[in-house]
Amino acid sequence: MSELFATTGTIAAIATAVVPQQGSVGIVRVSGDRAMSIAETLFHTPGRQVWQTHRILYGYIRHPQTQQLVDEALLLIMKAPRSYTREDVVEFHCHGGIMAVQQVLQLCLENGARLAQPGEFTLRAFLNGRLDLTQAEGIADLVGAKSPQAAQTALAGLQGKLAHPIRQLRANCLDILAEIEARIDFEEDLPPLDDEAIISEIEKIAVEISRLLATKDKGELLRTGLKVAIVGRPNVGKSSLLNAWSQSDRAIVTDLPGTTRDVVESQLVVGGIPVQVLDTAGIRETTDQVEKIGVERSRRAANAADLVLLTIDASAGWTQGDEEIYEQVQHRPLILVFNKIDLVEENQRQNLQSQISNLKYQIFTSAAQNQGIDTLETAILEIVKAGKVQAADMDLAINQRQAAALTQAKISLEQVRATIEQQLPLDFWTIDLRGAIQALGEITGEEVTESVLDRIFSKFCIGK
Ligand SMILES: Nc1nc2c(c(=O)[nH]1)N(C=O)[C@@H](CNc1ccc(C(=O)N[C@@H](CCC(=O)O)C(=O)O)cc1)CN2
Numbered sequence: 001m002s003e004l005f006a007t008t009g010t011i012a013a014i015a016t017a018v019v020p021q022q023g024s025v026g027i028v029r030v031s032g033d034r035a036m037s038i039a040e041t042l043f044h045t046p047g048r049q050v051w052q053t054h055r056i057l058y059g060y061i062r063h064p065q066t067q068q069l070v071d072e073a074l075l076l077i078m079k080a081p082r083s084y085t086r087e088d089v090v091e092f093h094c095h096g097g098i099m100a101v102q103q104v105l106q107l108c109l110e111n112g113a114r115l116a117q118p119g120e121f122t123l124r125a126f127l128n129g130r131l132d133l134t135q136a137e138g139i140a141d142l143v144g145a146k147s148p149q150a151a152q153t154a155l156a157g158l159q160g161k162l163a164h165p166i167r168q169l170r171a172n173c174l175d176i177l178a179e180i181e182a183r184i185d186f187e188e189d190l191p192p193l194d195d196e197a198i199i200s201e202i203e204k205i206a207v208e209i210s211r212l213l214a215t216k217d218k219g220e221l222l223r224t225g226l227k228v229a230i231v232g233r234p235n236v237g238k239s240s241l242l243n244a245w246s247q248s249d250r251a252i253v254t255d256l257p258g259t260t261r262d263v264v265e266s267q268l269v270v271g272g273i274p275v276q277v278l279d280t281a282g283i284r285e286t287t288d289q290v291e292k293i294g295v296e297r298s299r300r301a302a303n304a305a306d307l308v309l310l311t312i313d314a315s316a317g318w319t320q321g322d323e324e325i326y327e328q329v330q331h332r333p334l335i336l337v338f339n340k341i342d343l344v345e346e347n348q349r350q351n352l353q354s355q356i357s358n359l360k361y362q363i364f365t366s367a368a369q370n371q372g373i374d375t376l377e378t379a380i381l382e383i384v385k386a387g388k389v390q391a392a393d394m395d396l397a398i399n400q401r402q403a404a405a406l407t408q409a410k411i412s413l414e415q416v417r418a419t420i421e422q423q424l425p426l427d428f429w430t431i432d433l434r435g436a437i438q439a440l441g442e443i444t445g446e447e448v449t450e451s452v453l454d455r456i457f458s459k460f461c462i463g464k
């Protein structure tokens with residue numbers, strides 16, 4: 001293991017959020033050989049209480065030298081191996097805010113623990129066999145989930161719904177390998193290999209791998225979500241649209257063109273997909289210093305977004321200004337949003353839409369009257385589904401790392417098949433088969449390098 005992940009020693013960290021004023025309870029978690037002795041040094045129970053595993057004790061945390069009171073708290077004891085890390089774990093459940101937990105953490109560090117690295121508790125859970133890598137990744141996804149559906153998918157990973165099929169596929173490959181190797185070692189005593197049967201087994205495995213690979217786009221969409229930028233001329237109602245959509249008054253709305261100067265963000269969920277919506281400054285030629293910078297930021301937001309909502313004032317019709325912005329964003333995934341439709345007669349709407357007849361997604365909204373938001377969401381889902389989410393009807397979804405390894409496994413299996421068909425010696429069959437076994441083992445962590453572990457666990461937050 002690397003320096004970063006020295007697996008010995010007792011580690012401590014604040015396990016709850018450390019945002020000031022947030023959370024009514026704060027937890028300091030300690031794992032390792034010295035966890036119990038640290039608890040005994042710092043924690044004092046009034047009256048007789050039993051220091052037993054999976055018990056909560058009530059008491060006081062005191063400075064061991066001065067006996068100064070630090071907090072009134074609860075202590076949770078989980079003795080090895082019945083804990084998250086499979087080591088001795090104690091948790092101080094303190095009053096929330098940051099002062100109590102920071103002082104208690106400091107006392108733990110002064111009395112035998114060192115500060116945990118990000119993800120180090122979960123790394124220990126992995127190294128001690130409590131979790132495999134897909135489950136550890138599921139935990140990181142769960143903590144970072146921005147929609148209930150994303151959380152559900154993460155939980156599926158945490159429950160081993162991905163680990164299970166991967167292990168099965170690897171076991172199948174190992175069976176085939178054993179058959180081949182037996183023929184290499186004891187050729188004369190065994191009936192000859194059934195090439196056809198082996199090829200068909202390999203094909204079955206490859207089909208299952210493809211099925212798992214098909215969940216990658218859905219996984220990406222759930223994990224990272226979509227970034228949607230609302231752009232358009234000043235005063236067309238971009239900020240009003242953001243407010244109507246997020247049912248808030250997040251962005252300032254006035255009847256003055258040039259109201260929004262900076263990019264305003266709002267986090268929404270559309271059809272289970274986390275969507276970050278960016279309201280931007282109206283794009284126009286301007287000599288105003290501040291507005292100029294805002295307009296530049298709008299352009300950048302449009303280029304960085306997965307999807308652009310080009311908003312048009314329907315009551316003003318398609319103007320030269322709209323045309324110029326359209327030219328800048330037309331290469332991006334795009335929806336035209338004709339806003340202020342409440343100001344337009346029914347029979348005028350067709351004319352609006354026909355201005356850019358080759359664009360499929362053109363919708364009408366009235367941000368002022370809260371109309372058309374559902375049509376907008378339907379269009380967004382259609383666009384991302386058409387391009388991305390396949391009909392993979394499972395609640396599990398793989399990530400990029402897992403997809404890369406599955407793809408490698410599939411390539412290796414295709415090579416095995418080619419080798420068999422070319423009637424090459426048995427030794428050649430096993431080389432590529434071992435490649436597939438290695439790739440599948442990397443997914444769950446049965447075969448894994450230190451750099452992969454570093455990459456996975458350094459993405460966790462401290463205390464996880
Ligand atoms: N206070 C607190 N809440 C928490 C956690 C925690 O560590 N502390 N968790 C962590 O992030 C999650 C819960 N996960 C956990 C998973 C396993 C064990 C555990 O002790 N498992 C033992 C004992 C099981 C048993 O008694 O049957 C084991 O599996 O051997 C604890 C928490 C979410 N909530």
Ligand SMILES: Nc1nc2c(ncn2[C@@H]2O[C@H](COP(=O)(O)OP(=O)(O)OP(=O)(O)O)[C@@H](O)[C@H]2O)c(=O)[nH]1
Binds near residue numbers: 237252282339340
């Ligand atoms: N009638 C009507 N008025 C609207 C609608 N949407 C916005 N408005 C009005 O249009 C004006 C401009 O709205 P904003 O949301 O500030 O427009 P914006 O596109 O964000 O403007 P900038 O930030 O200056 O680029 C305000 O007076 C809104 O009340 C709508 O759907 N119908």
Ligand SMILES: [Mg+2]
Binds near residue numbers: 253259260281
């Ligand atoms: Mg605005």
